[in-house]
Amino acid sequence: MKKLIRILLILLAVLIAAFFIFRTPDTDRAEMIAKYSNSASQFVDDGAGGTIHYRDEGNKAGIPLLLIHGSNGHLQTWEPLVKLLGDKYRLISLDLPGHGLTGPHGADDYSADANIASATKVLDTVGVDKAYWVGNSMGGWLTWRAGLSVPDRTLGLVLIDASGAQVDEKVKPYLGARLAQTSIGQWVMPHITPKSLIKSSLEQNYAKPELITDELVTRYWEMLRFPGNRQAAVLRMNTKREPEKWAEVGNLKMPVLLLWGEQDTVIPLSHAKAFEAAISGSTLITYPDAGHLPMEETPEQVARDIDAWITGVTNAAE
Secondary structure, rough: OOHHHHHHHHHHHHHHHHHHOOOOOOOOOHHHHHHHHOOOEEEEOOOOEEEEEEEEEEEOOOOEEEOOOOOOHHHHHHHHHHHHHOOOOEEEOOOOOEEEEOEEOOOOOOOOOHHHHHHHHHHHHHHOOEEEEEEOHHHHHHHHHHHHHHHHHHHEEEEEEOOOOOOOOOOOOOHHHHHHHOOHHHHHHOOEEEEEEHHHHHHHHHHHHOOOOHHHHHHHHHOOOOOOOOHHHHHHHHHHOHHHHHHHHOOOOOOOEEEOOOOOOOOOOOHHOOOOOOOHEEEEEOOOOOOOHHHOOHHHHHHHHHHHHHHHHHHOOO
């Protein structure tokens, strides 16, 4: 018995030592805001004790686009599109609760309804009644969910490698999602986040990993470690995604554009086909040389296709 206790104490000591050796602390809030905000950055009370970081850029007289990033992303993912479309469109982006400079939700609510409420809060703040909602990955899921729950706030939907389709092809959850479902993962993830893990994750999302710079990896790494974001990620990954809502996706009545990277291994092209089949009148465009984040990998093509599609929708309505 004494020998067993001694071994357990040694293992415990090793685990504690490893924790302190590999621990990656949170970044400094003020430093991150100074580094990653710009002249367009604003903060609004989320109504639950927190704030929402957003930007309102581009042509204020133009058609508004609301840009919704994906899980563990941030509004900077849209900067290439803002530059390409800003002369013609009004580009409104935000860091969702638990992401970027927004930080954790005041009530730790990471449901679809809470995220959509944050997005509409930003629209209300900038005085926009309706916008084209443009969402990638989890943001795409929130976008089509918004089309169901707040259709009066949408002019149309652009789903970029969106999640939420219920298809026969099963996708293995990425490492972070699998860890978040275990007790040890829930304990470790808010404290240990090696930069190499972020780089590996980005490489899985890109069809052309050579485009991934150290600056990009550092930004994702530092944003994830913004105070409260890692704990929020654990809570978000364990929040119900309500797969039964997929049965309602065919009820969407507004125009819908689907944009998809053909080399997406996170949410494969079969999901795009499912959206196209379920949403009557939707338009699907795919990119042979893109993965899960076409707006970062091939922003010129994405900007061109969004502009052409909105122009066509606008002309058809006149």
